[in-house]
Amino acid sequence: MTFFNKTSGLLLAAGLLAGCSAPTTLYQWDNYQPALYQYYQEDETGPEEQVAALEENIEQARARGTSVPPGLHAHLGLLYANTGREEEALNQFATEKALFPESAPFMDFLLKQGKERAQ
């Protein structure tokens, strides 16, 4: 996805050029927010493409030793659930909870719901 790589490059350049300080980002953002926007524009891309974009984001973060943004794994879980991949959805909610303990109450709610559906 050249577009997103370009954006990351611009972010870095902008950071270096900024007058007061030169912060770097805490998270590997790449495709998460574009995937959120696409989720609400159903005519543009299908769930499979959005899943692929998020999986690529996770791979990129793993390769570079960076962190994915909060919510990415949970959103991937939603996309899996919407396409009938229930077990993978639950795994993603569990990953979100492990990476971000602040998410525990909501992830537990989703995990409980998912397990009830599976029964």
Place this chain on the structure above:
Amino acid sequence: MKPISTLAGIVLAASLGGCVTPEPYDYSAFEQSRPRSILVLPPANQSPDIKASYSLLSQVTYPLAESGYYVLPVAVVDETFRQNGLVNPEEIQGVSVAKLHEIFGADAVLYLDVTEYGTTYMVISSDTRVTAEARLVDLRTGQLLWAGTATASSSEQESSSGGGLVGMLVQAAVTQIANTLTDKGHQVAGITSARLLSAARPNGILYGPRSPHYGNIE
């Protein structure tokens, strides 16, 4: 020119950031609450463009997370409301803080309102503007922690973006607009979001616990 007697004011203003000197905001409730996680509800929309709400919602995670907060997955949250029969943002924003806390377990909730979203066409150019208001409320006590408003326009110059975290985010978004012709409203909403929800912005939100700047009133 500041009177020398207001030494505390000067110290505070100086620590609020190297670039500007704003009127100080009362952060006492915010500092006492120390929220770690933020539940963002779908924005209410007063603009004529039906895309406005989700255009902004899909871009609020970046500035809040980069400021050090855990941001609940915005679309999963929205889907949870839908499955419980709540579809429009106004209805969702009417849910009590006690109920929100019970289901989502977040420390704070962010209410957003898009007041302007769209393009004004003029003779030789056009201007796309997005304006939004935000209220951060403690989900355990219902107390207001912070409120703010921000606007952004496609006809701004790149030099006006300022420094630091928000400068970086705004600069990147402005450059993106210059290079893209489609979906300007969404691009401008990204700048509005960065201005509205980045820490280190004059009178903006404070840094959250996941930021290395946590605890600095910068």
